[in-house]
Amino acid sequence: QSALTQPASVSGSPGQSITISCTGTSSDIGGYNFVSWYQQHPGRAPTLIIYAVSNRPSGVSHRFSGSKSGNTASLTISALQADDEADYYCSSYTGDTPLGGVFGGGTKLTVL
């Protein structure tokens, strides 16, 4: 069982916006501003799309945005495109493990 809870799946039509939630505790998401999000297309390695809650790496579309409220972080994808169909994983720093990091279980985004 993952320490961070994500919905198993979400879906949306092209052009719409969707939000993926990631729920943790005060020991991880709620206690630190170190939430990151990763996109993984089938058969490919994940890539970083959001770090430190709401920062986008160079080259990542402005359609991807991140936020946090209390123990829940969110990833919003606006103006959905077919290529956004992928698995999305959240991650947060936590002091509860020697590694300092934990992943969510992942969310499958389907673009209808």
Add this chain to the structure above:
Amino acid sequence: EVQLEQSGAEVKKPGESLKISCKGSGNNFPSHWIGWVRQMPGKGLEWMGVIYLDNSDTRYSPSFQGQVTISADKSINTAYLQWSSLKASDTATYYCVRRASWHVDYWGQGTLVTVSS
């Protein structure tokens, strides 16, 4: 540009040993934590452990402590993940990653390990 180049896919039998590698390139590479992430077929991402190349300080996830060994050769910017006795349940894709602050900024292409009799 940072790149993490992992060794190729492996097919092994239960009980065999294995060591896979991850060679990094880019400025100041040894001054970063390099980690290994497991992804079992159809499943999510799991942290296995991390190593700081500059001094080989190593940390393991409790789930993987004693099950694998992470090591590194700073002189060639390479990290390793090894098993002394593989099990069928070790079948997975293993990603080498670079950790920046508390996120992963670079991922290797993955190494598929298949353990089957």
